[in-house]
Amino acid sequence: MRRRGLWTSEDEPLSGSTDPKSRGLANIDFRFTDLSRRGTIVKVRHGVWQLAAPKPLSAKEFVSAPSDLAEPPPRFESRVSRVIRDTRAAQELKSLYEFRCQVCGFRLEPSPGTFYIEVHHVRPLGGGHDGLDTSNNMLVLCPNHHAMFDFGIPRFLSPDDIEMAGTRYPLTTKHHLAPDVITYHNNVIHKPTDRP
Numbered sequence: 001m002r003r004r005g006l007w008t009s010e011d012e013p014l015s016g017s018t019d020p021k022s023r024g025l026a027n028i029d030f031r032f033t034d035l036s037r038r039g040t041i042v043k044v045r046h047g048v049w050q051l052a053a054p055k056p057l058s059a060k061e062f063v064s065a066p067s068d069l070a071e072p073p074p075r076f077e078s079r080v081s082r083v084i085r086d087t088r089a090a091q092e093l094k095s096l097y098e099f100r101c102q103v104c105g106f107r108l109e110p111s112p113g114t115f116y117i118e119v120h121h122v123r124p125l126g127g128g129h130d131g132l133d134t135s136n137n138m139l140v141l142c143p144n145h146h147a148m149f150d151f152g153i154p155r156f157l158s159p160d161d162i163e164m165a166g167t168r169y170p171l172t173t174k175h176h177l178a179p180d181v182i183t184y185h186n187n188v189i190h191k192p193t194d195r196p
């Protein structure tokens, strides 16, 4: 089964590289197969690619139903619930981070001057978790890192950095998470990565 957010062999032809990253859980920010649907991929420097032709920031935000809704029901429901949860607090936080992911800094630009980013609730709102829809329970994340958090893969090392698959990633932090939601994530949501 293909897991969202993880490097797979389908990404190899687009990357033009068969480095060790192709094995299993890789330290990548985006799958090439996802990026290539949104535009032309250009190589920025060794090992780093992004979508071509970045545009100046505007306040416009891309809002649309994901194009991959013909997926199994659980994911369909998950994606829909993310859209309707976009409250004012979430919108303000997205603007604060200029629509950039707090983990990788990437900003998706589906059309010129229009950006797409997601907000993750660290302690989930539903499912018996009873998290709050407030900014001190939110992270601004790209879809891939949002999926990583939904899978429970990252672990907080501190309020300002996380660990995924043995690698530390500093977060961009312009707001503060409540200490109890960080503890909740590490104790309840985080699932230690399977090691072969």
Ligand SMILES: [Zn+2]
Binding pocket: 029, 101, 102, 103, 104, 105, 106, 141, 142, 143, 144, 145
């Ligand atoms: Zn990201």
